[in-house]
Amino acid sequence: MLRHLGADAIEVRLPEQLNGLDGLVIPGGESTTMGKLMDTFGLTEPLRAFAAKHPVFGTCAGLIMLASRTAEGTQTLLGLMDITVRRNAFGSQVHSFEAPVDLCLENEDDHTVMTGVFIRAPWVEQHGPAVQVVATCDGHTVGVRQGHLLGVSFHPELTDDTRLHEYFLREVVAEARAAA
Numbered sequence: 001m002l003r004h005l006g007a008d009a010i011e012v013r014l015p016e017q018l019n020g021l022d023g024l025v026i027p028g029g030e031s032t033t034m035g036k037l038m039d040t041f042g043l044t045e046p047l048r049a050f051a052a053k054h055p056v057f058g059t060c061a062g063l064i065m066l067a068s069r070t071a072e073g074t075q076t077l078l079g080l081m082d083i084t085v086r087r088n089a090f091g092s093q094v095h096s097f098e099a100p101v102d103l104c105l106e107n108e109d110d111h112t113v114m115t116g117v118f119i120r121a122p123w124v125e126q127h128g129p130a131v132q133v134v135a136t137c138d139g140h141t142v143g144v145r146q147g148h149l150l151g152v153s154f155h156p157e158l159t160d161d162t163r164l165h166e167y168f169l170r171e172v173v174a175e176a177r178a179a180a
């Protein structure tokens with residue numbers, strides 16, 4: 001998706017691969033496994049240090065990794081966004097679904113709809129004052145932004161709709177670059 005939009009993108013698996021990047025996408029998957037692998041491969045602290053200064057876009061399990069808290073309890077999290085997420089809030093794998101998501105990216109009065117693909121998706125149960133809600137689905141918060149950190153609980157890479165990736169590149173990455 002990022003390459004399609006003209007960005008240079010590489011896969012990051014080891015700490016040194018973060019060097020020189022403008023931003024990072026943490027994809028979906030399984031957040032407890034991701035946390036264990038991050039600890040095993042020495043990626044947890046480098047990711048925290050990277051995300052303190054650079055834009056990060058977390059999708060689904062990636063959103064969970066950005067959170068400070070899960071409703072369920074302890075697991076390795078990056079703890080960067082002032083949000084509490086509830087894992088699997090929309091149900092298990094068999095309850096995966098597509099649904100309209102209300103997007104509010106630029107200003108409060110500007111709402112658009114996109115299709116969200118939800119796969120064992122979390123929702124954001126609680127958030128602090130620094131967090132802006134950018135997406136909702138059926139009354140639940142499914143997208144949040146806190147400065148240079150963006151997270152959604154669905155999978156925007158699984159549709160042809162590039163708006164969220166464009167927004168990440170245009171607003172979040174560009175703003176962070178301008179501020180640097």
Ligand code: GLN
Pocket residue numbers: 027028029030031032059060061062064087088119120121122
């Ligand atoms: N339910 C998964 C978790 O808790 C996330 C699912 C996903 O990323 N599609 O990590």
